[in-house]
Amino acid sequence: MKEREEKILLAHGAGGELSRKILHRLVLRYFHSPSLALLSDSGLLSLQEGMLAYTTDSYVINPIFFPGGDIGKLSICGTINDLAVSGAIPKALTFACIVEEGMDIGDLEKIFASAAKEAELAKAEIVAGDFKVVEKGAADSLFITTSGIGLLHPLASLGYRKISSGDLIILTGTLGDHSAAITLSRGNFSIRTEIKSDCASLSLLLLPCFDLCGSSIHSMRDLTRGGLATTLCELSDSSERTFLIEEEDIPIKKSVATICDLFGYDPLYLANEGKAVIICDSNDASSLLSFLQSQPLGKDARIIGRVLSDKESRVVMRTKSGGKRLIEMLQGDQLPRIC
Amino acid sequence: MKEREEKILLAHGAGGELSRKILHRLVLRYFHSPSLALLSDSGLLSLQEGMLAYTTDSYVINPIFFPGGDIGKLSICGTINDLAVSGAIPKALTFACIVEEGMDIGDLEKIFASAAKEAELAKAEIVAGDFKVVEKGAADSLFITTSGIGLLHPLASLGYRKISSGDLIILTGTLGDHSAAITLSRGNFSIRTEIKSDCASLSLLLLPCFDLCGSSIHSMRDLTRGGLATTLCELSDSSERTFLIEEEDIPIKKSVATICDLFGYDPLYLANEGKAVIICDSNDASSLLSFLQSQPLGKDARIIGRVLSDKESRVVMRTKSGGKRLIEMLQGDQLPRIC
Numbered sequence: 322m323k324e325r326e327e328k329i330l331l332a333h334g335a336g337g338e339l340s341r342k343i344l345h346r347l348v349l350r351y352f353h354s355p356s357l358a359l360l361s362d363s364g365l366l367s368l369q370e371g372m373l374a375y376t377t378d379s380y381v382i383n384p385i386f387f388p389g390g391d392i393g394k395l396s397i398c399g400t401i402n403d404l405a406v407s408g409a410i411p412k413a414l415t416f417a418c419i420v421e422e423g424m425d426i427g428d429l430e431k432i433f434a435s436a437a438k439e440a441e442l443a444k445a446e447i448v449a450g451d452f453k454v455v456e457k458g459a460a461d462s463l464f465i466t467t468s469g470i471g472l473l474h475p476l477a478s479l480g481y482r483k484i485s486s487g488d489l490i491i492l493t494g495t496l497g498d499h500s501a502a503i504t505l506s507r508g509n510f511s512i513r514t515e516i517k518s519d520c521a522s523l524s525l526l527l528l529p530c531f532d533l534c535g536s537s538i539h540s541m542r543d544l545t546r547g548g549l550a551t552t553l554c555e556l557s558d559s560s561e562r563t564f565l566i567e568e569e570d571i572p573i574k575k576s577v578a579t580i581c582d583l584f585g586y587d588p589l590y591l592a593n594e595g596k597a598v599i600i601c602d603s604n605d606a607s608s609l610l611s612f613l614q615s616q617p618l619g620k621d622a623r624i625i626g627r628v629l630s631d632k633e634s635r636v637v638m639r640t641k642s643g644g645k646r647l648i649e650m651l652q653g654d655q656l657p658r659i660c
Numbered sequence: 661m662k663e664r665e666e667k668i669l670l671a672h673g674a675g676g677e678l679s680r681k682i683l684h685r686l687v688l689r690y691f692h693s694p695s696l697a698l699l700s701d702s703g704l705l706s707l708q709e710g711m712l713a714y715t716t717d718s719y720v721i722n723p724i725f726f727p728g729g730d731i732g733k734l735s736i737c738g739t740i741n742d743l744a745v746s747g748a749i750p751k752a753l754t755f756a757c758i759v760e761e762g763m764d765i766g767d768l769e770k771i772f773a774s775a776a777k778e779a780e781l782a783k784a785e786i787v788a789g790d791f792k793v794v795e796k797g798a799a800d801s802l803f804i805t806t807s808g809i810g811l812l813h814p815l816a817s818l819g820y821r822k823i824s825s826g827d828l829i830i831l832t833g834t835l836g837d838h839s840a841a842i843t844l845s846r847g848n849f850s851i852r853t854e855i856k857s858d859c860a861s862l863s864l865l866l867l868p869c870f871d872l873c874g875s876s877i878h879s880m881r882d883l884t885r886g887g888l889a890t891t892l893c894e895l896s897d898s899s900e901r902t903f904l905i906e907e908e909d910i911p912i913k914k915s916v917a918t919i920c921d922l923f924g925y926d927p928l929y930l931a932n933e934g935k936a937v938i939i940c941d942s943n944d945a946s947s948l949l950s951f952l953q954s955q956p957l958g959k960d961a962r963i964i965g966r967v968l969s970d971k972e973s974r975v976v977m978r979t980k981s982g983g984k985r986l987i988e989m990l991q992g993d994q995l996p997r998i999c
Contacts, residue, residue, distance in 0.1 A: 330993075336885025336931070337990025360894075362881065363713035363746035365812070370709040374702035377754035377807055378790045381798075407702035415716035417805045419758070451717045451805075455997060459720075459800040466756045466790075466805035468716055473704070542701065546675025555699075592675070651676025654669075658794060 329424040334454030347429060348450055351437040352416070356448045364448025366413050368472070374409035376400060377468035383658040385432065385463055387506045389498075389517030390594075392465055393436035395660065398522045398594060399545065400469040401443045405524040406541040406597055408477025408531060411443055412470055417451035419464040432463070443522040445469065474528055476535035483539035484560035486630035489606040491599040493526065493613055494519065494621040495572045496549055500591035500656055501580040512583075514576045521595035526618040530599065533612055537605035543597045545660055547651045550589040552598060553636045554650045563635045566626030566648075589638075590651050592659045600628065668763040673793030686768060687789055690776040691755070695787045703787025705752050707811070713748030715739060716807035722997040724771065724802055726845045728837075728856030729933075731804055732775035734999060737861045737933060738884065739808040740782045744863040745880040745936055747816025747870060750782055751809055756790035758803040771802070782861040784808065813867055815874035822878035823899035825969035828945040830938040832865065832952055833858065833960040834911045835888055839930035839995055840919040851922075853915045860934030865957040869938065873948050876941035883935045884999055886990045889928035891937060892975045893989045902974045905965030905987075928977075929990050931998045939967065 332339045341360075349358060356364035378399050385392040397414065404411045416436060420429070440447050498519040505516060523543065530538060540560075542552045549571075557564045573581075573588050581588050595618060601609055606624060613619030636648040671678045680699075688697060695703035717738050724731040736753065743750045755775060759768070779786050837858040844855060862882065869877060879899075881891045888910075896903045912920075912927050920927050934957065940948055945963060952958030975987040 331996045332991075332993040334885075335990060335993035335996070337890055337929075337992070339992075340885070341989070361746065362742040363715035363748060363810070365746070366712050366714060368707065368709070368712050370707070373705050373707050373809075375705060375752055375754065375809065376702035376788045377756045377805070379756040379758050379792045379805060381758055381792050381794050383798075403701040407700065407704070409702060413714055415714065415807050417716045417718040417807075419718050419720055419803055419805075449715045449807075453718045453720050455720050455800065458797075459722075459997075460803070461794065461798040464758055464799070464803065466716070466718060466758075468754050468756075468788075468807035470712075470714065470809065471702070546673075546679070551676055590676075650680070651674060652671075653676070653678075654671040654674035657670045657674070658798075 327426050329420050329422055329426060329454055331422050331454050331456060334452060344452065347433045351433040352447045354446050354448050366448055372473040374404050374407040374471045374473060376403040377466065378403065379464060379466040380660060381464050381658050382660050383461060384506055387518055388502045390520035391432055391435050392463060393432035394439045395520050395594060396465040396467045397436050397439040398520050399660065400467040401445060401522040401524050402543040404469050404471035405527040406543050408474045408479050409471030410474055410528060411445040411524055412472055413448045414440055414445050414467055414469045415449040416447050417466045419453050419455060419460055421460045421462050422454055422457045424462055439522060443524050474531045476531045478536040479540055481540065481559035484562055484600055484628055486628055487603050488539055488600050488628040489603050489624050490564060490566060490626040491606065491610060492571065492623055492625045493597045493619050495574050496593060497573060497577045497581060497588040497591040499594040500659055501577045503659055504580060504584060516576050519593055519595035521618055523595060523597055523618060526616050527597060530609060534601060534605040534609050537602035538599060540600040541597055544593040546592050548590040548592055549598065550648045551651045554648065557636050558634050561632050561634050563629040563631050563633050563637065564626055565629055566638045568638050568640045570623050570625045572621045572623055586655055590655055594660065666765050668759050668761055668765060668793055670761050670793050670795060673791060683791065686772045690772040691786045693785050693787050705787060711812040713743050713746040713810045713812060715742040716805065717742065718803060718805040719999060720803050720997050721999050722800060723845055726857055727841045729859035730771055730774050731802060732771035733778045734859050734933060735804040735806045736775050736778040737859050738999065739806040740784060740861040740863050741882040743808050743810035744866040745882050747813045747818050748810030749813055749867060750784040750863055751811055752787045753779055753784050753806055753808045754788040755786050756805045758792050758794060758799055760799045760801050761793055761796045763801055778861060782863050813870045815870045817875040818879055820879065820898035823901055823939055823967055825967055826942050827878060827939050827967040828942050828963050829903060829905060829965040830945065830949060831910065831962055831964045832936045832958050834913050835932060836912060836916045836920060836927040836930040838933040839998055840916045842998055843919060843923060843995065855915050858932055858934035860957055862934060862936055862957060865955050866936060869948060872951055873940060873944040876944035877938060879939040881937050883932040883937060885931050887929040887931055888937065889987045890990045893987065896975050897973050900971050900973050902968040902970050902972050902976065903965055904968055905977050907977050907979045909962050909964045911960045911962055925994055929994055933999065
């Protein structure tokens with residue numbers, strides 16, 4: 322019996338006796354929420370009045386374990402980051418798994434443990450979840466969908482319309498670490514590197530920025546699919562402003578730059594899982610930068626550009642050689658299933 | 661170009677230009693939320709103070725279109741029902757898709773339209789979403805994960821501990837319609853029936869029950885995976901009470917009973933998507949039943965049993981022939997990917 326139970330069976334998702342067992346083994350063991358412990362249809366939480374941010378993301382990353390994280394950690398970080406860049410303090414999360422029949426239960430345990438640890442770090446409670454099993458071949462091992470709600474920080478006042486001429490553009494760290502780590506973990510390469518995914522929850526880095534600079538922060542975005550380039554294009558488009566960024570100020574690790582050269586990637590378009598861009602009033606930019614650089618997750622933060630006065634919704638990069646390059650949104654796909 | 665766009669490409673999920681196009685074509689066209697229209701990282705909503713119910717479910721049903729609904733409608737109904745049986749008034753939903761490369765965009769449009777229509781019926785706003793694409797073969801056409809938040813009805817006071825000796829057990833309608841419809845839609849049978857899934861949002865049926873009977877309602881559960889039998893076993897287990905149900909009072913459509921005979925299904929264990937069980941004080945049961953029967957979604961409601969005074973956590977069914985059968989939780993799986 323024990324042996325049989327080490328692989329996921331279709332019946333683990335059927336809602337009967339085996340479902341109950343797997344929920345006890347995974348959910349109740351790793352996620353310590355009084356609300357989850359009831360195994361009822363919804364989690365209950367008490368919230369004070371205010372503006373709520375509410376978000377969701379599905380995670381289909383391949384492989385599910387990678388240097389610097391796994392799909393469990395990633396699925397929590399991603400949702401925490403979506404809340405944080407919206408100026409919201411994460412409060413509660415949900416965690417829904419779609420599992421392929423035959424998946425190793427030990428692997429699932431590692432993933433649940435790592436999701437639980439990350440949620441605890443970010444001080445968010447996992448209050449509800451789901452566990453579905455599909456037959457072998459109908460899904461690629463494991464997909465996770467998280468959602469999250471957070472309370473808007475009282476001093477946050479973000480909005481595309483607030484982005485103004487003279488604002489500075491801050492990048493919180495190096496580009497491309499996540500995509501480079503995933504690329505290397507997929508292939509059977511003889512490249513030895515220390516590259517790890519930057520997968521991290523940014524709430525503890527980003528929310529104090531509002532205490533520090535409040536409404537001087539005009540926009541915040543995390544840099545996932547589409548990378549820095551696509552995010553800046555979207556912001557420039559929404560705010561109807563031209564952004565000028567400086568290539569030489571954009572931090573990229575040497576090892577990551579080498580991977581980009583080898584695989585023909587443009588780091589501006591690579592997905593990151595622990596980096597954000599902040600657009601803020603120039604008066605507050607230097608104190609904000611100092612704060613970011615004082616934090617482990619922001620130590621490589623740099624001012625990478627500024628918002629110009631013309632209203633043409635373009636993103637222009639001054640290259641290292643002094644030329645100017647027009648930056649466009651991602652076309653096609655550099656790296657499928659990166660998150 | 662137009663022709664190429666009729667099938668989902670990996671790049672539709674990459675976060676770039678094509679992602680933007682598909683979001684406009686699907687999300688912004690069908691989901692009319694001011695918050696979604698911003699395409700920002702989180703939806704924002706203003707909520708009054710109170711207890712919040714928060715839930716999530718993944719939907720992996722096969723096939724994605726079936727008599728009486730599709731995966732889009734189902735994914736909204738399921739989450740609405742989880743909130744409603746928790747005594748919560750649905751307020752906001754999220755909608756995350758994992759799509760297989762090559763999926764027909766026209767099919768996706770139908771599914772988005774049907775999800776939008778159902779959310780509108782249930783008066784819940786879809787405020788956030790996600791759209792991921794995986795390569796052909798890595799998922800079986802489409803999986804949807806929804807989450808939902810609702811405000812607890814001021815008169816709802818549900819809890820296993822409130823279930824007491826003498827309480828009556830009400831079933832809101834016939835059993836097995838959903839499972840029978842899915843079974844028939846899977847095979848190439850020459851059976852002609854009018855059987856449709858009972859897939860429906862129950863909030864408009866169940867929430868007025870709290871206005872009517874308030875704290876006399878001790879428990880409510882919808883009857884999805886595991887069916888009536890598993891749900892009653894869980895409730896009996898949690899409340900440490902014995903339940904006695906009467907087989908002859910359990911409503912089952914004749915056509916569904918025939919399918920059960922043909923395929924060897926026990927209707928007590930079949931998943932339903934528009935049925936609930938309500939355990940309430942016997943004093944209020946008849947007025948509650950009259951109300952339910954006056955509603956289209958509750959017209960077949962019946963009192964099917966009662967809570968006994970002994971505390972053995974058993975579910976016993978008096979059969980039509982007068983015998984007694986001990987009802988246990990679902991073992992194994994009758995029908996994978998039923999929701």
